[in-house]
Amino acid sequence: MSLAPAAERSPQAQLLKRMFDAAVASALASRCVPPQLPPAPRGRLIVIGAGKAAAAMARAVEDHWPGELGGLVVTRYGHGVPCRSIEVVEAAHPVPDAAGVRASERMLERVRGLGEDDLVLCLISGGGSSLLSLPAPGITLEHKQSINRALLGSGATISEINCVRRHLSAIKGGRLAAACYPARVLSLLISDVPGDRPIDIASGPTVADPTTCADALEILRRYEIELPREVAASLEEGRGESIKPGDARLARSQTRLIATPQLALQAAAKVARDAGIAAHILGDDIEGESRDVGTVLAGIARQVARYGQPFERPCVLLSGGETTVTVRGNGNGGRNVECLLSMALALDGHPGVHALMGDTDGVDGAREIAGAYLAPDTLARARRLGFNAREHLEQNDGHGFFEALGDSIVTGPTLTNVNDFRAVLIEA
Known part of the structure; x- marks a missing residue:
């Protein structure tokens, strides 16, 4: 799996990447x-x-x-x-x-x-x-x-x-x-x-x-x-x-x-725990509108970061399932990048929260892109480049947004599929 060079240098991105790899490997x-x-x-x-x-x-x-x-x-x-x-x-x-x-x-x-x-x-x-x-x-x-x-x-x-x-x-x-x-x-x-x-x-x-x-x-x-x-x-x-x-x-x-998705999430959780970070599986069958799920995950991450509830930080929140997208625009979407972009807007650059979301088959939506990575500075980098995250979300253009930042995850066909993978890392 490849990430942008900047993301490759981030230890947080590297941990999330290893977790995604473990989830896919469990279902090969x-x-x-x-x-x-x-x-x-x-x-x-x-x-x-x-x-x-x-x-x-x-x-x-x-x-x-x-x-x-x-x-x-x-x-x-x-x-x-x-x-x-x-x-x-x-x-x-x-x-x-x-x-x-x-x-x-x-x-x-x-x-x-x-x-x-x-x-x-x-x-x-x-x-x-x-x-x-x-x-x-x-x-x-x-x-x-x-x-x-x-x-x-x-x-x-x-x-x-x-x-x-x-x-x-x-x-x-x-x-x-x-x-x-x-x-x-x-x-x-x-x-x-x-x-x-x-x-x-x-x-x-x-x-x-x-x-x-x-x-x-x-x-x-x-x-x-x-x-x-x-x-x-x-x-x-x-x-x-x-x-x-x-x-x-x-x-x-x-x-x-x-x-199954649950076995894949368990494999990812083991990677986090081996790295000394607690991992919590929120659910393996989460459904609903992708952007709504992203907003909810952002709210949970803020609660953990601010109050240590319902989990102490540092920790990783894992979830799977299959969300849906009601198409409103004509962008290059995908349910995982739509969820991630919605989460980015809700977090608004909250420090210490990183996330990776992708489809375990290597194809999110109609694009040959598995998903994307979110860092605390994602929105700030987008603004410097002249990209409006809200407009991209309204156009269902999550892939267009993260591709422009170089934060897409490209795996090629993984030759398996246990559905969506979402990992949110909240630092200490």
Whole structure:
């Protein structure tokens, strides 16, 4: 991970950087996949999967599986890893494309006709929702693309967005596991969602879905998303209903969480404590508007700095989850840099408070930038350069702001994803 030269010289930035690195490392496929591999089946092993970590997970399976295997996984463009026997396909994220549609079709073909002695190993991680983009009958890719874009800018939570995705899909919402029946299915999940709910990780392609078409329609109407006639009809008539709990086709399907936001925060906390600084995890599933979360974190940091409440300083406050951004402007945003910029404005140069926020997959929003670093002099440096932090926030231009200061965090694809990482350091 790279930071600007000035930040590299700061011991506070270096500590926060090591914590972020530890959080990412805790969720790397090479570390968390091998211990979870099952015994060899009597029949065939077919490996399938989707997500930003899918190719890295497939490679970890190949490196540690003693027998024959084959399969197909789909990952985000630029996140591919060479595999010997498992085919790796790349497709678009966060807005789906035709490559994801074709990969989904081929994945369903690979698992049809399996027997009871066969085992399907399904490797699921964040990003799989858009990568498994096969539309439900009567719905087009263009329909899904327009609705996805609208939802991403609406302020809807990831759980709400994924509810809609499941009911516009021919592969998510348990349908992939149903297609594998009667083979046994074992899904290894790297969680990128608040609460670690399997139904929301890649929109639950291998788990039962208790939500309904009516739920999806209510979400779309609440956020005033314009619906094509075909989509509205499909949801109103219940044609896009997902696989429900109790469906016999899922009786032989099992899921295991192998990496989570909480484990990542614990790994970061250990780095801080090894450096002699107390670390406190505020929560691994914090949601809400990014700028609101930033304001709240600033308030907690000021209370710690001023009164030693609720924690004595020095300390680090850690949190994860997935905040949302209601798009108002046309800047280069991202939920982590929006949160950080909001925090900077609320702190107003408060001495002794540093912060690092980033997405553990290395991509915050649509930019190939993980996040950014905040120092006590961030706003002062911005003013000297003629940048108005408030205007950048109103334009959802967190990346533009921190890039101009040289305080962006660039990691490249980390090949994993356990969601947002936020660390606030309050000095003694």
